Amino acid sequence: MGKQEWGIDDPAETYWFNSRTGEIEEGPQSLSVDRVGPFATREEAARADEIVAERARKWREEEAAED
Template sequence: MSKKDWGIDDPQETYWFNTHTGQVEVGPQSLAVDRLGPFATREEAERANEIVAERAKAWADEDAAED
């Protein structure tokens, strides 16, 4: 999924959640292995773990429905 698919046009105006520090970063600042994102807003980045869990559940539900 591209940044454009997420509604993000300028990668400098993205927010990332650093899983190592637990902090939100403006623009990609840390190693990719330590980042979740990009997110369009700081608020979304602050909810990164919750958003990831919601998406994982939706994907698992989709897979279960296909079986």
């Protein structure tokens, strides 16, 4: 999914979860290997693990339905 599909127009106005530090970043600040996102709000970034798990579940279900 691209940023546009997540409702994000400007990458500088996004929030990221830094998996190394556990902190929320405004805009991409750290190395991409340490970032999860982008997210539209700080609250979404704080729930990064939960959101990623939900997206992965949906993708698995879509792939299973295609088979």
